Amino acid sequence: MEFTYASYRALLALLRERGYSFRDYHHYGDVSRCVILRHDVDFSLERAVRLAELEAEMGVGATYFALLRTDFYNPASQRGAAALRRIQSLGHEIGLHFDEKAYGPELSPEELAQAVRKECGMLSALLGTPVSAVSMHRPSKAALEADYHIPGVVNSYGKTFFREFKYLSDSRRRWREPVLDIVRSGAYDRLHILTHAFWYHEAERSLGETVRGFTSSANRERWKQLEENFTDLGSILREEDL
Numbered sequence: 001m002e003f004t005y006a007s008y009r010a011l012l013a014l015l016r017e018r019g020y021s022f023r024d025y026h027h028y029g030d031v032s033r034c035v036i037l038r039h040d041v042d043f044s045l046e047r048a049v050r051l052a053e054l055e056a057e058m059g060v061g062a063t064y065f066a067l068l069r070t071d072f073y074n075p076a077s078q079r080g081a082a083a084l085r086r087i088q089s090l091g092h093e094i095g096l097h098f099d100e101k102a103y104g105p106e107l108s109p110e111e112l113a114q115a116v117r118k119e120c121g122m123l124s125a126l127l128g129t130p131v132s133a134v135s136m137h138r139p140s141k142a143a144l145e146a147d148y149h150i151p152g153v154v155n156s157y158g159k160t161f162f163r164e165f166k167y168l169s170d171s172r173r174r175w176r177e178p179v180l181d182i183v184r185s186g187a188y189d190r191l192h193i194l195t196h197a198f199w200y201h202e203a204e205r206s207l208g209e210t211v212r213g214f215t216s217s218a219n220r221e222r223w224k225q226l227e228e229n230f231t232d233l234g235s236i237l238r239e240e241d242l
């Protein structure tokens, strides 16, 4: 499968054609065949919005997990919060993407549950809506195996979503299994599919091109952020001279 919007659309169409209903982490038991679409937003909210719009055009809902403790974007900034609200307004759910490594040494299960609940509360306060699902960013082996039960929060890494669902992921821009063949086969009644909006573009780009495009676009973004906070920035450094 290519990492293009056309391919992603084709994946959604195939899921629908094979009889999969699109469900979320809270409601999935009412149909015989369902898929939960999960997106971890690791680097860019703008790219997440783009994919959210595509899904909405196809009448499909997904869960977007946003990081609170990251240097790449800011859910509390005007632009960041607007992006998250835009995703919600398209009919998707926002969950918490939790980075346990932001806490330093390994957290005990109790400490982790407490930190997740606290971050869900913070994200919820920023959005003005409940946040009741979590996915783990860079999970440790212990976190993967723990099956944490966190009061009031659905853990997408819980056993239910890994044992009772067939899990497919495009982590590091690589499907470990042939996702289209698996969907087409209809061999599984429950699918749990993780994709990262970051990898998808109009035209196919390699892993290296994707990363290079992201780092080189940062210059211009930084300039625009400065411009919003710096009177007459253009007289010091013009955008075209970057």
Ligand SMILES: [Zn+2]
Pocket (backbone or CB within 6 Å): 040, 041, 042, 097, 136, 137, 138
């Ligand atoms: Zn992640």
